[in-house]
Amino acid sequence: MGSMPSDWLSCPDIHWMQLALREAVAAMEIGEVPVGAVVVHGDRVVGRGHNQRELLKDPTAHAEILAITQAAASLGNWRLDDCRMYVTLEPCAMCAGAILQARIPQLIYGATDPKAGAVHSIFRLLSDARLNHRCEIRSGLMADACGEILSQFFEQLRLQRNNKRKE
Amino acid sequence: MGSMPSDWLSCPDIHWMQLALREAVAAMEIGEVPVGAVVVHGDRVVGRGHNQRELLKDPTAHAEILAITQAAASLGNWRLDDCRMYVTLEPCAMCAGAILQARIPQLIYGATDPKAGAVHSIFRLLSDARLNHRCEIRSGLMADACGEILSQFFEQLRLQRNNKRKE
Numbered sequence: 001m002g003s004m005p006s007d008w009l010s011c012p013d014i015h016w017m018q019l020a021l022r023e024a025v026a027a028m029e030i031g032e033v034p035v036g037a038v039v040v041h042g043d044r045v046v047g048r049g050h051n052q053r054e055l056l057k058d059p060t061a062h063a064e065i066l067a068i069t070q071a072a073a074s075l076g077n078w079r080l081d082d083c084r085m086y087v088t089l090e091p092c093a094m095c096a097g098a099i100l101q102a103r104i105p106q107l108i109y110g111a112t113d114p115k116a117g118a119v120h121s122i123f124r125l126l127s128d129a130r131l132n133h134r135c136e137i138r139s140g141l142m143a144d145a146c147g148e149i150l151s152q153f154f155e156q157l158r159l160q161r162n163n164k165r166k167e
Numbered sequence: 168m169g170s171m172p173s174d175w176l177s178c179p180d181i182h183w184m185q186l187a188l189r190e191a192v193a194a195m196e197i198g199e200v201p202v203g204a205v206v207v208h209g210d211r212v213v214g215r216g217h218n219q220r221e222l223l224k225d226p227t228a229h230a231e232i233l234a235i236t237q238a239a240a241s242l243g244n245w246r247l248d249d250c251r252m253y254v255t256l257e258p259c260a261m262c263a264g265a266i267l268q269a270r271i272p273q274l275i276y277g278a279t280d281p282k283a284g285a286v287h288s289i290f291r292l293l294s295d296a297r298l299n300h301r302c303e304i305r306s307g308l309m310a311d312a313c314g315e316i317l318s319q320f321f322e323q324l325r326l327q328r329n330n331k332r333k334e
Binding site: 053054056057058059060061062065068069072073076077078079080092093094095096097098100101102103116118122123125128130131 | 220221223224225226227228229232235236239240243244245246247259260261262263264265267268269270283285289290292295297298
């Protein structure tokens with residue numbers, strides 16, 4: 001991850017991923033695991049979200065679910081079949097399933113999630129021939145920045161826990 | 168499906184599945200694919216939901232997601248690790264993923280979904296040794312009734328479409 005053919009990258013892709021990363025920062029600022037997502041329709045963001053599981057006390061409040069719900073509300077249609085999603089971390093099973101449900105045809109993600117990723121790592125939910133919907137996937141866009149904010153978050157958490165133990 | 172050892176069935180299980188089925192009927196009445204779910208904590212329903220994808224124009228508005236969100240709000244905790252879910256149809260990947268996210272330890276479902284079921288049929292997301300969370304699953308409870316309402320719904324839909332074509 002993090003290295004890819006140079007023709008893979010286009011300026012708009014980086015722009016959208018930067019917006020997703022900004023969402024991840026917003027999650028970090030409220031003490032949530034920093035993952036962010038945007039749904040783009042043409043050249044317009046129609047949905048954005050950052051992980052708010054703790055704040056909303058809702059296990060479904062992942063960045064992708066919130067961004068998809070907002071995009072569908074914004075477009076007045078549950079079918080997001082002319083949208084694409086940018087997300088800082090490889091989606092989990094729930095979020096990959098939501099991408100299928102929303103018929104999103106393009107997913108671009110940053111860092112891989114070797115423990116729970118359901119696109120390439122643990123499951124490959126978006127490239128299964130038995131399902132009707134197929135999704136074009138690109139991974140590794142700004143993977144370093146997307147992964148770094150997660151490492152920082154978990155490092156801080158560890159330090160806080162260690163300090164508490166010492167008190 | 169539909170046949171199971173008689174000691175599998177307990178009256179409370181049937182009671183809770185009947186409530187899930189009532190939710191499915193509520194979906195049918197508003198023209199939605201009839202799937203219903205309840206989340207039970209001890210002997211109390213803390214979340215219920217029926218498919219409202221069309222009404223809410225939200226691809227994530229499946230019965231299970233709505234029931235989980237309501238249960239978490241009701242208990243003030245995203246962890247539903249002392250709850251169980253009753254749902255009329257085998258969950259899809261999104262909903263099976265949400266069950267994992269919510270740490271629900273027991274799932275009881277009615278009819279199988281050979282096309283999109285992600286518990287036994289297409290994927291086995293809830294019994295994967297690589298994931299931290301494991302879920303005890305029982306299937307086939309009131310499978311006939313749970314499947315019948317779906318068959319009725321799709322039969323009606325077919326008739327309506329055929330009638331429209333003739334007009």
